[in-house]
Amino acid sequence: MEAYKNLITNISLFVLIGAIPSLGWATGIMLPFSLSTLFLFVAAFCAVLCCKSRSNSHFFKKVLLSRGDAWAISDGDKITDCSPSFPATTIPQLKEYFDPINANKLSAALHQLFHQKTPFQFRLNAAKSDAIYLFEGEPIEDRFILWLKNITDQVHQEKLSQDLLKNREEQLQSLHFILNSIPVLVWQRNEHQKITFCNASYANALQTTPEKIYEDSLEFIQPRFAKVLARKAIHTGELQSFESSAIVEGQKRYFRIYEAVHPNKTGCTIGLAHNITELNDVRMEVKRLIKAHDEVLAHLSTAISVHDGEGILQYYNQAYVTLYSFDEEFLKTNPRLDEVLEELRSRRQLPEFADFPAYKRQRLMQLKEQIEPLEGLMHLPDERTLRTFSAPHPMGGLLFMSEDVTDYLSLERKNKTFLDAYQATLDNLFEGVIVFGSHSRLKIFNPSFLRLWNFDVNDVKSGQHLTTIIDKLKDFFDYDEDWEGFKSKFLEEITDRVPKTGQLKRKDGMIINYRYVPLPNGDHLLSYTDATDTLRIKHIQKEQKQAIETAEKLKSAFITNISSELRSPLNTIVSFTDILSQQYFGPLNKRQIDYVEGITTNSEKLLGLVNDILDLASLEAGYISMEHRPTNVPSLLKSLVTFFDETVEQNKQYLVVKCHKLVEEWPLDEKRVKQILLNLIANAIKFTPTGGAITVEAHLNNETLEICVSDSGVGIPPEEQEFIFNDFEEVPDREKAKTVIGLSLVKKLVELHGGDLELESELEKGTKITCIFPKPEQSLVEKDKAREVS
Numbered sequence: 001m002e003a004y005k006n007l008i009t010n011i012s013l014f015v016l017i018g019a020i021p022s023l024g025w026a027t028g029i030m031l032p033f034s035l036s037t038l039f040l041f042v043a044a045f046c047a048v049l050c051c052k053s054r055s056n057s058h059f060f061k062k063v064l065l066s067r068g069d070a071w072a073i074s075d076g077d078k079i080t081d082c083s084p085s086f087p088a089t090t091i092p093q094l095k096e097y098f099d100p101i102n103a104n105k106l107s108a109a110l111h112q113l114f115h116q117k118t119p120f121q122f123r124l125n126a127a128k129s130d131a132i133y134l135f136e137g138e139p140i141e142d143r144f145i146l147w148l149k150n151i152t153d154q155v156h157q158e159k160l161s162q163d164l165l166k167n168r169e170e171q172l173q174s175l176h177f178i179l180n181s182i183p184v185l186v187w188q189r190n191e192h193q194k195i196t197f198c199n200a201s202y203a204n205a206l207q208t209t210p211e212k213i214y215e216d217s218l219e220f221i222q223p224r225f226a227k228v229l230a231r232k233a234i235h236t237g238e239l240q241s242f243e244s245s246a247i248v249e250g251q252k253r254y255f256r257i258y259e260a261v262h263p264n265k266t267g268c269t270i271g272l273a274h275n276i277t278e279l280n281d282v283r284m285e286v287k288r289l290i291k292a293h294d295e296v297l298a299h300l301s302t303a304i305s306v307h308d309g310e311g312i313l314q315y316y317n318q319a320y321v322t323l324y325s326f327d328e329e330f331l332k333t334n335p336r337l338d339e340v341l342e343e344l345r346s347r348r349q350l351p352e353f354a355d356f357p358a359y360k361r362q363r364l365m366q367l368k369e370q371i372e373p374l375e376g377l378m379h380l381p382d383e384r385t386l387r388t389f390s391a392p393h394p395m396g397g398l399l400f401m402s403e404d405v406t407d408y409l410s411l412e413r414k415n416k417t418f419l420d421a422y423q424a425t426l427d428n429l430f431e432g433v434i435v436f437g438s439h440s441r442l443k444i445f446n447p448s449f450l451r452l453w454n455f456d457v458n459d460v461k462s463g464q465h466l467t468t469i470i471d472k473l474k475d476f477f478d479y480d481e482d483w484e485g486f487k488s489k490f491l492e493e494i495t496d497r498v499p500k501t502g503q504l505k506r507k508d509g510m511i512i513n514y515r516y517v518p519l520p521n522g523d524h525l526l527s528y529t530d531a532t533d534t535l536r537i538k539h540i541q542k543e544q545k546q547a548i549e550t551a552e553k554l555k556s557a558f559i560t561n562i563s564s565e566l567r568s569p570l571n572t573i574v575s576f577t578d579i580l581s582q583q584y585f586g587p588l589n590k591r592q593i594d595y596v597e598g599i600t601t602n603s604e605k606l607l608g609l610v611n612d613i614l615d616l617a618s619l620e621a622g623y624i625s626m627e628h629r630p631t632n633v634p635s636l637l638k639s640l641v642t643f644f645d646e647t648v649e650q651n652k653q654y655l656v657v658k659c660h661k662l663v664e665e666w667p668l669d670e671k672r673v674k675q676i677l678l679n680l681i682a683n684a685i686k687f688t689p690t691g692g693a694i695t696v697e698a699h700l701n702n703e704t705l706e707i708c709v710s711d712s713g714v715g716i717p718p719e720e721q722e723f724i725f726n727d728f729e730e731v732p733d734r735e736k737a738k739t740v741i742g743l744s745l746v747k748k749l750v751e752l753h754g755g756d757l758e759l760e761s762e763l764e765k766g767t768k769i770t771c772i773f774p775k776p777e778q779s780l781v782e783k784d785k786a787r788e789v790s
Contacts, residue, residue: 070148073140076114086148094146098133099125106135113137113144123151184274185220185255191267193227195219205248220273221246221257230269233259243276254280301403308397311337311367323386323402324349337363348381366390367397377405385409431527438522440466440495452512452528466491476506494526503531511535570610574603626752628776631668633698633705634659640677640696644685652690655681660699667776668705672749677709679742680769684711687767703775704755710768716761724759746771 072082088094112118117139136147180200188197233240255273262268303320373391389401432449479486497518513531761767
């Protein structure tokens with residue numbers, strides 16, 4: 001624009017210069033100059049003006065080029081000048097350079113510029129590239145200048161900036177949404193510790209709005225504590241925290257509160273508080289559980305100690321003190337693990353180690369490195385064996401457990417010995433034994449089981465199912481074409497957990513007795529015995545027993561019959577002899593009297609023998625029963641002495657009765673006891689020489705009555721003592737035979753009282769026979785009384 005102004009100025013000067021000579025010629029001043037001189041002057045002046053105009057045009061281009069944008073000068077639809085970077089030299093070319101989509105917009109803008117001198121500015125896209133241009137047009141006097149600037153990078157940068165701004169706005173909105181959504185109280189304080197921002201959780205905790213909080217500086221805990229924490233964070237530049245309680249929605253809640261320095265604002269802080277009520281409840285529960293756990297551990301018999309990661313003793317129970325004989329004052333100082341080990345070593349409560357310092361280092365390293373439980377045995381110098389166990393503790397460090405297993409190991413060794421003995425016994429049993437579990441699988445069997453059922457060693461193995469073993473016994477039984485039914489019944493019998501015994505008959509004639517016993521642990525025990533020979537022997541024994549019983553009956557019947565047949569003529573002989581001895585039919589001479597006395601004596605002896613035989617036969621036949629009733633023992637003994645007075649006096653012997661003062665009445669069958677004592681005293685008198693003594697003594701021994709008959713006779717040889725009480729034993733001496741029968745009867749009568757007979761005899765020193773009578777039951781005495789009354 002400035003160049004055009006200069007051009008107009010030059011033209012004005014040119015007109016002025018031309019007017020001056022004309023005025024000079026008109027006035028006569030310029031007359032001395034010729035026309036050629038004037039022409040030269042004008043030409044020189046024009047040359048000067050032309051040079052100046054070119055200089056101004058060059059300067060104008062330099063000004064346009066200095067902007068850096070492409071430009072073009074147009075005087076309408078024609079471009080008269082343009083910069084080298086301008087993409088077209090004509091207006092049509094310019095329109096073709098841009099995207100056809102913008103053709104109408106471009107044509108309208110150029111039309112308004114050229115005809116109405118309306119400036120414009122807008123963006124256009126290149127037709128053949130992705131370039132974006134800022135296109136401007138403005139009028140300059142009667143011409144127009146067009147500007148074209150490539151703003152592709154600028155547009156892209158603007159788009160990136162807009163996208164970044166949009167993303168940041170979205171992030172800010174998301175952050176704001178997150179802060180309002182999380183159940184954590186968040187706030188920001190300014191340099192005066194006044195809250196300038198808070199999230200929804202903070203406002204909800206105070207049951208108000210954020211604006212009200214900003215306005216009134218509301219705090220959800222005591223403001224003094226909150227602001228002190230904020231100032232401390234600013235002063236130290238570090239995160240500060242503490243725990244406090246607050247009433248939220250009418251309930252007491254516990255919070256962990258944090259204050260940190262704002263990273264971008266000096267003197268400002270950011271705070272947050274999260275609800276740790278549940279954590280606090282858990283802590284209290286953990287403390288309660290730990291306390292309960294400690295109480296349980298305190299009463300355990302297992303020694304327990306806990307060392308933390310640094311080796312410091314944190315817990316021990318009383319069993320720990322007792323097991324290692326600790327001074328509890330030492331443990332109360334919370335010693336380190338290495339100090340505990342030194343203390344134990346000094347009292348020989350640890351094994352001997354070749355390198356004890358290395359052992360201590362290893363134990364200390366375990367406190368931090370052990371991650372799995374470890375178990376082992378520790379043999380102490382005092383011959384104790386401890387089982388030790390260590391495991392990581394949840395609170396850090398290790399938990400140590402120790403238990404004295406000396407007795408347990410000893411018992412285990414003994415148990416193993418017993419088991420070995422039991423196994424050896426089982427293997428050598430004549431019975432076949434098999435044990436199967438509750439799952440019906442074989443656990444134990446012995447060789448006799450294999451032998452009884454003709455099994456090979458490989459036929460039966462532990463773990464086999466019971467049905468498999470039973471199927472192998474199929475050929476031993478007669479099951480009437482119904483093996484499954486037979487097997488089911490057999491299985492039921494040996495698995496119903498009801499103890500039983502039974503008998504199995506095999507096809508081969510073998511008879512096997514079995515016994516089923518349910519074991520307490522749910523297992524089943526079966527034992528098998530080959531009873532074939534046993535049953536055969538029992539059958540033979542039964543036949544023999546029947547034969548013996550028949551013979552005994554025949555013998556008893558024979559003896560009874562013979563005795564009865566003998567008693568009648570003996571009674572007749574005794575009666576007639578008594579008549580003769582009384583001399584009813586006339587006097588007898590001395591020889592006749594001697595004969596009659598001999599007949600009477602021997603007849604009475606024979607009659608007594610027959611009576612004893614009859615009594616023995618009655619006893620064996622069970623015809624004699626005891627009738628117990630209270631009997632005055634001293635009176636009974638005195639009557640017996642009176643009975644033998646004449647005999648003793650004739651033999652010049654002494655019969656002494658000794659009865660203890662405590663002996664009075666005793667439940668006895670008086671008739672049978674008299675019979676017993678008469679036999680014993682008669683035998684004692686018979687085998688006692690002249691001048692000898694016979695003693696009858698009665699005394700109490702605990703709950704029994706003992707009546708002893710002793711003599712100072714010849715005694716009984718040891719070889720005869722064996723059969724002295726046997727029935728009808730063959731004895732060469734006829735007198736001794738009668739004695740044997742009498743003593744046999746005595747023994748049976750005493751035994752019928754529930755008592756016993758004891759014999760003590762020594763040759764040439766005498767014999768002592770003791771009758772022991774126990775006190776019968778009260779009910780038995782009452783029955784005998786009732787029988788007597790009836």
